[in-house]
Amino acid sequence: MIEMKELRKAYTTGKVEFEALKGIDLSIKHSEMVAVVGPSGSGKSTLMNIIGCLDVPTSGEYRLEDDPVNEMTSNQLADIRNKKIGFVFQAFNLLPYATAYENIEVPLLFARVSGKKRRERVNELLARVGLADKAGNKPTEMSGGEMQRTAIARSLANDPDLILADEPTGNLDSKSGGEIVKIFHELWSAGKTVIIITHDMNIAEQAQRIIRLKDGLVEGNGNLA
Amino acid sequence: MNLATIYNIFIRDFRKQKKRITLTLVALAWGTISIMLLLGFGEGLHQQLSINRKGMGEGIVILWAGSTSLPYKGLPKGRELAFTADDIDYLKASMPELAEVGGEYSRWGVEVRHGNSVVSEHVTGITPNYETMRNHIPEMGSRMVNELDMQQKRRVAFLGDELKNRLFGDEDAIGKQIFIRGLPFTVIGVMQHKMQMSSYSGHDLNKVSIPLTTFEAVFGHRYLNNIIYVPTDLNNMAAIERRIYEVFSAKMRFDPDDDRAISVWDTVAGSREFTNILFGIKLFLGIIGGLTLLIAGVGVANIMYVSIKERTREIGIKMAVGGRKSYILAQFLIEAFIITFVGGFGGMAVSYILTEGFQRIPIESDVLDFMGRPTISLEIGLVVIGILGIMGLVSGLFPAMKAASVSPVESLRYE
Secondary structure (H helix, E strand, O other): OEEEEEEEEEEEEOOEEEEEEEEEEEEEOOOOEEEEEOOOOOOHHHHHHHHOOOOOOOEEEEEEOOEEHHHOOHHHHHHHHHHOEEEEOOOOOOOOOOOHHHHHHHHHHHOOOOHHHHHHHHHHHHHHOOOHHHOOOOHHHOOHHHHHHHHHHHHOOOOOOEEEEEOOOOOOOHHHHHHHHHHHHHHHHOOOEEEEEOOOHHHHOOOOEEEEEEOOEEEEOOEOO | OOHHHHHHHHHHHHHHOHHHHHHHHHHHHHHHHHHHHHHHHHHHHHHHHHHHHHHHOOOOEEEEEOEOOOOEOOEOOOOEOOEOHHHHHHHHHHOOOEEEEEEEEEEEEEEEEEOOEEEEEEEEEEOOOHHHHOOOOEOOOOOOOOHHHHHOOOOEEEEOHHHHHHHHOOOOOOOOEEEEOOEEEEEEEEEOOOOOOOOOOOOHHHEEEEEHHHHHHHHOOOOEOEEEEEEOOHHHHHHHHHHHHHHHHHHHOOOOOOOOOEEEEEHHHHHHHHHHHHHHHHHHHHHHHHHHHHHHHHHHHHHHHHOHHHHHHHHHHHHHOOOOHHHHHHHHHHHHHHHHHHHHHHHHHHHHHHHHHHHOOOOOOHHHHHHOOOOOOHHHHHHHHHHHHHHHHHHHHHHHHHHHHOOHHHHHHOO
16 A cells, blocks of 8 residues: 655755655555554654655655655645545644534535535544534543544544554543544454554554654564564 | 635634634724725815815905006006996906906995894995805895896895894895895895805805995995906916906006006915815825824734734644645635625725714704815725735735645644
């Protein structure tokens, strides 16, 4: 599903250039559950953002389902983010003025799903993450776990094959975090490809495979399953 | 691009961000209201002053006979000159470039009586063309002195509106008798109320006007107090004045270069000066208006700018879940357009209601007579809305364009 060769990403801040990824070779298959671990600054989030088409590499090749992402226009990237990838952030990134229902609805609006289907899908997703009774709550009226479950529901809106989660439990207590991890497991069981960044080894060890990053390079590529 | 999608997202967000949108709307409306009222009152003042200015008459020139200061054809200097009633016809016959010529006799401190009301007032003998030249406009159902009155030396009187009130109170005066110097006169007309900012022999509202010929018969005056004319071409005043000297020089025998022989008050020259003053006032109000507009614009820009941090994240989130750049920018554009439209035209509507309300204040006051009634200008309103709209758009849309053109990661990271 994901193929990366010699992938590099450099940031320029003022006159200082910083290379976050220094040549990543990586292959992730369909229906895999992969954990990405590594110390701060090792390039985990940069890698995840590139996989999620939120950012573009400086050089190297990235193919998503055999399509070369490097060559895509910004509209094509937007459509991929909309339909093929569900992204879950550590900071939730929900629209603060919108309710849980409305937040989950956003990707469906961009995908031009009709009103009736939209309603059905949002309610189905709310029920799936156990928030049917919180549909009308705004982010400020929800706990961290509830916000993250809303974000997961949103990432699933257009039924993408690939779920990406960047430290999804980083801002949560262990009980809420456990529930979130459980959901990711269920998604993997249902056939989704799931990639989770974490520094919690308990979570990482539940994945089939752990990818270790250090200083912008892949260090180990073990298979724990 | 899918319009329904843009519309759906827009409507939803619009409802959700009421506070910010309301603030922007109010700032825009407030800017529009302040400027429109400021300029509206300025325009009202302008119009009213222009009307008041015309109270004495429009485009008229007043002539007084003086005394010679130069010897002429054997006649010594210091000779007193005077106009007679014949000079009116003489001037009209000699100078086709004059549209109207009239003249008047004047007498102050004449006893005028009606019933028990006795006043000591100013009586003038005038020509019928004073109706148009000097704005002696009769009230409904009454009339001014006419040619027949002149021919038959009728004892009829045309009253200034204030004098009418002093003599008759609320009672109707038309057809009633008054006594001027003990002689009975029939009131044929009462002057419509007018604002008169300038005068050469007191304000018309307290005068009694009678036919020129009747005046001669009653008071035995031989010399006119002054002659008045209106030229056909207001742009040729100096040349006409020159001709006046030449024409009277031949008849009254004085040196045509003797500028003491006749005094001339050219009110047209005066009104040019007046127009300049009015222009100055409008310019001043315009500058204040411009500064107010700037403040309002900064207010709109400020609200837009403050919300950018929040909105940049919003743009990042929307792009992260699959929003195309064009959708996001279209939403901002529609929003800016609607805010401008609603706020701007709302402000215009409020300004309109306020000025209409002001015009309906049922107070007859001298202050209002001078201030005039504020007048709203659609053009000014549109310009104001345009400027505020552009300021809001620039301060809101450009940062949004920047946010939408970088990668979603950068917009999400924006603090």
